[in-house]
Amino acid sequence: MRALVAEHVDTADPRRLANGWAVPDPAFSRALGAAGLIGMTWPKAYGGHERSPLERYVVLEELLAAGAPVGAHWIADRQTGALLLRYGHEDQKARWVPGMAAGEIYACIGLSEPNAGSDLASVRTTARREGEEWVIDGQKVWTTNAHHAHVMIALVRSEAGSERNAGLSQFVIPMDAPGVTVRPIIDLTGGHDFNEVFLESVRLPATALVGVEGDGWRQVTAELSLERSGPERYLSSTALVLQLIDYARVHPSESLTALVARLAAETWTLRLMSASVANKIARGEDPALEATMVKDLGNSFEQAIPELVQAAVEVDPAGPEPLGLVLGHLLQLSPSFSLRGGTREILKGIIARGLGLR
Amino acid sequence: MNEQQQMLSEMADGLFAEHGPTATVESGWPAIAEVALDGLLLAEDQGGFGGSWEEALTVFRLAGYHAIALPVVEAIVAAALARRSDGRxxxxxxxxxxxxxxxxxxxxxxxxxxxxxxxxxxxxxxxxxxxxxxxxxxxxxxxxxxxxxxxxxxxxxxxxxxxEGNPFALMALARVAQIAGALDATLALSVGYVNERKQFGRPLAKFQAVQQALASFACEAAAANCAAMGAAQAMSRGSAPFEIAAAKLRANRAIGTGTALAHQVHGAIGFTEEYQLHPLTRRLWAWRSEFGGDAYWSAQLGGPIVAAGSSAFWSGLTALTG
Incomplete structure (x- = not known):
């Protein structure tokens, strides 16, 4: 793994090593696919490699710790492939999954809408039957990777007049289908990660329904343990920790050593917690509460690192020192860490319910 | 947990709950000595229990959970190092x-x-x-x-x-386990209190600010428990210089958040001598310094990491568990 990463990861711009799971690089994704490192747990019949979930976990943390640009295929590998294999129609599995495993087909997830952010059950995009087909109308927003993705899994309201989390279904939507329009949303760093996705009379075959009609809410929430506890939830700022270690080597001081120790202790603990959840998932359990805690702790940690480093070193966050460049980049990106994949407030609400407070 | 560990856990839980923070050596120690709990980590051929570090973690954690005012943890570590089954x-x-x-x-x-x-x-x-x-x-x-x-x-x-052995580091590990247990007990007390206590016509637990505070506390307690487990598992594999340092630093951090939030949600009653929050929180504050505070363990952990450089950081971290 480390040799493959060293061969393919371009370290010329140190900023690209931070938050690598949001950095797309199709060439890298194809190289990983060719090396058998995408879809590792999927059946061989669909291009997978039938490895254990824990082998996959080790590969993921190696990629993220090295700052590898895994953004293009990340969602397909983490969620969409597995979802299609579990709930998808045979035609859809055959169409999408082998390309995902090859690192050539990328996915995005259509959850948020203009009036449904943390309150996801407010989705208003609709699916209605017309003969054998489904017709989708509505709009998704904050859709990460939509501009690279070949396919979207969207949560939409398939039962007219239904409310809240009832009457929702998941559909697989080809991004090149007539009626799908992607518009970029540029973030405060000038980066393009988010998009708006407009869905206007998008016609889908009956096989596009993923799983059971009306069961979309349960299917979506069942994915959350996979989404919330992975190593991407605490390693986004590791590139800055590595820069700090080398800075401390050149500028030795007790306070820098103490900061390195604090960050190392937290990284070690979060790795244990995240791996413990991965172990439980591998055994078939659903450790939803622990997964939520990993995300909350992990996001708070990766979000705190830039501020702690800025307070400890005298460096220009505009560069040109690599430490400064990574710091400046993460200072601006890190507010998103406790928003993506469920805001801190939503996560704490879930944990509070687990404690018996609501 | 296997059956033996379950029995050990239940025995320690019952014993520690019975004696608790008001125990004295005179009144309480005979009960500990009677079940030879101090021989937990001592090999069987030396007259001990032959227990693992994971089993020790279970007992140490419960000692912290019940804030027991008896030297159970110290006697176990001392007997293991001295290889003695006689005396305390x-x-x-x-x-x-x-x-x-x-x-x-x-x-x-x-x-x-x-x-x-x-x-x-x-x-x-x-x-x-x-x-x-x-x-x-x-x-x-x-x-x-x-x-x-x-x-x-x-x-x-x-x-x-x-x-042979490093009594300072082993006691630091023991304190981490006690901290983990005491934080869980403090969290349980806090959750129980906010569900009971009513203000503005509803239980404190129904206020979002209180819910979010205790959710943060729960995360910190979970992190301390996971750190304790990681260090104990490392001891079972041989030695744990990195893990004990990391675990003490992490557990110490959890104390700050945990005790502050526990006292905050309890209000003034938690600050009284009568209410049984302080046997936990005062121990946590004391244990944060004992057998190495943050300054000591930061130097132990951070020094070698800085010296080895960034390229060794992740490979070193993952090599710990293989």
């Missing part, structure tokens, strides 16, 4: 003085429950450990901020035996 041992945090041949002159301090102990294991000034008979010197008694005995033994030309 304890462990000093600091050794000042010198060893000439097999005689020691100097002071051992930070000794939990030195009064009535038979022997004291202490870090040797030149590495490893020593053991001294408690009757060999003069004992000055003291207390930590939680009221637990922390004594000082001054000896002159007393016979010592040398031991």
């Amino acid at each position: 041992g304890t462990v000093a945090a600091v050794t000042e003085g010198r060893i000439v041949g097999d005689r020691f002159s100097g002071t051992l301090s930070g000794i939990p429950w030195g009064g009535g102990a038979d022997y004291v294991v202490a870090p040797a000034p030149d590495g490893g450990a020593i053991v001294v008979a408690a009757q060999a010197g003069t004992l000055d008694t003291g207390r930590n901020i939680a009221g637990e005995p922390r004594d000082r033994l001054t000896v002159q030309d007393a016979p010592v035996a040398r031991l």
